[in-house]
Amino acid sequence: MKFQGKLFIWLAVFLLAVAITYGVWSREAAGTTALFLAFALCLFIGYYLWFTARRIDSQPMDNEEGEVADDAGEVGFFSPHSWQPLTLALGGALFFLSVIFGWWLAFFSAPVIILGLFGWVFEYYRGMSQRY
Structure with a gap:
């Protein structure tokens, strides 16, 4: 870095x-x-x-004599599938359409955006009451 x-x-x-x-x-x-x-x-x-x-x-990567294999391993966790970005994109598209058709459309797009954000943030949250 x-x-x-x-x-x-x-x-x-x-x-x-x-x-x-x-x-x-x-x-x-x-x-x-x-x-x-x-x-x-x-x-x-x-x-x-x-x-x-x-x-x-x-x-x-900061070691000048390092090899590529030194940085091998697990990169991180990536979600295999998620519908939440699609929901958020739909809400964002509706919001930007409100600039064209009228600001009244923003009131209908706000719940879709909030639902998409909430779903994406808490997608893997199971809560304290549920055990694996």
Whole structure:
């Protein structure tokens, strides 16, 4: 993670130089703003990775003499199937349609969004009363 943090911070420095140069030479607001926003986003990601790398132990990817096999193993838990993202996407689509057809449609999409979020967050929650 240390290398990735440094990489993003150096990318942010480069984007800052490009944004300043582009802004001075072109005097165009949209591109200059986009470059400054890209600079800010790279800086945020770089700082987060650098800050996180300081707080955790050294990872296999930080070892310059490490092999790819050193980082092998379980990556994490991924849900094999879930209908909740579809529910959330349907609610989000209805909400954005309310901009076109009228804000009254947002009142119908809000329960669908809340149901999708609630279902996704508590999808694997079984509660204290149920034992495996």
